[in-house]
Amino acid sequence: MTCNFVKELSPRLIEWRRSLHALPELGFMEYITTYRIGKELEALGFKLFVGRDALDEESRMGVPPESELKTHELKALEWGVEVSWLEQMRGGNTGLVAIWDTGKKGDHVGFRFDIDALPINESLDSKHFPAKHQFVSREQNVMHACGHDGHTTIGLGVAHYIATHHDHLAGRFTLLFQPAEEGGRGARAMVAKGWLDDVDYFYSGHIGIQTLPVGTIAASTPGFLASTKYNAYFKGVSSHAGINPELGKNALLAATTAANNLYSIPRHHDGVTRVNVGRLVAGSGRNIIPEDSYMEIEVRGETVEIAEYMAEKATRILQAAADMHDVTCTIEPVGLTEVVVCNEELIPKITEWCAESEYVKEVLPSVTVSGSEDVSLMMNRVHKHGGKATYMLFGTKLDHPHHHPVFDFQEEVLLVAVDTFISIIKGGSGLID
Structure with missing residues (x-):
């Protein structure tokens, strides 16, 4: 019975989640995470495509600087990642795709699990569950503050079910362990490889x-917004702030002018909009006209058209702020998401398939969300080729919001999510009696 399978797997789910949580990695630097996932799936018998075989290198967005990549590659080697594995991932080509073909006629079913962490310093407060149970992040300013350690764990659980029950299944299963979801950077590269x-x-x-x-x-989850992420680089001229201030061209003022005016973009009457300046770095000393400044921003919209409206306004403001202060501005798109559209006809099927689950107590038809998800690119590619897709939520109590230093979730949700996907596999992919 499925219930017994999930129950027996439960200790391993907790173990995987906690070990992943303790060793988080940022997007396109998930070398150790990819290796750990891969070795687990390799032992199960999945056909693996790792690194450059899993994604299109040229389609990545927002790849970290080469110096950071090399630092993390060295760290991966020191941790124990095999050289042959690291060679496939060098240069920020992380993530993997695992395929199981039963050899029996049936549907091709795809699943996506994101694996990256966030640049957040995790709380060491003794009331924080990971700290209390000694699996808090060991990495300074890197934390699984959005639940991707749980998502990866769920993927491993689903993989174990497929591998141990494949004799009773039909069709083909593709599991995408995606890097760099944060910032909308990784899905595009996997989509370009043709997996969907x-x-x-x-x-x-x-x-x-x-x-x-x-x-x-x-x-299903209506409400995810289309989004574009930008890095903006302002370049001015340095000068002595007391002796020759008139010779300087202040890149810091250009950036702050842009930041203030980005928040003044008129909201759109057709739907929700968002804008955020998440980072601004500038200047080197109190008596020096700042020559350089750097910003990380994002804009979002409820529809593609609204998102394009926000992007146009934002880039115009960045350039206008540069012109006002007589500096140059280089704008680099580093992330992209689209609107998520779930196929409503899957709702009654999921409800039916989960009806006998001992872990799933209630199936809501939909819950409206916000934020953005680059899984949208995968879903839209599936739709383009005639397939059906949906994106679900798995309930847990949240004492703190996502992207917070004390974020955590109830570990019981891992069992619920694994059983949900197993119920879908059994109900929708050709279970053989």
């Missing part, structure tokens, strides 16, 4: 986002 082009049904999901009881899931 012949998928009949595609499923992904997220722990939390909204507080729901453990055991409650949502079969």
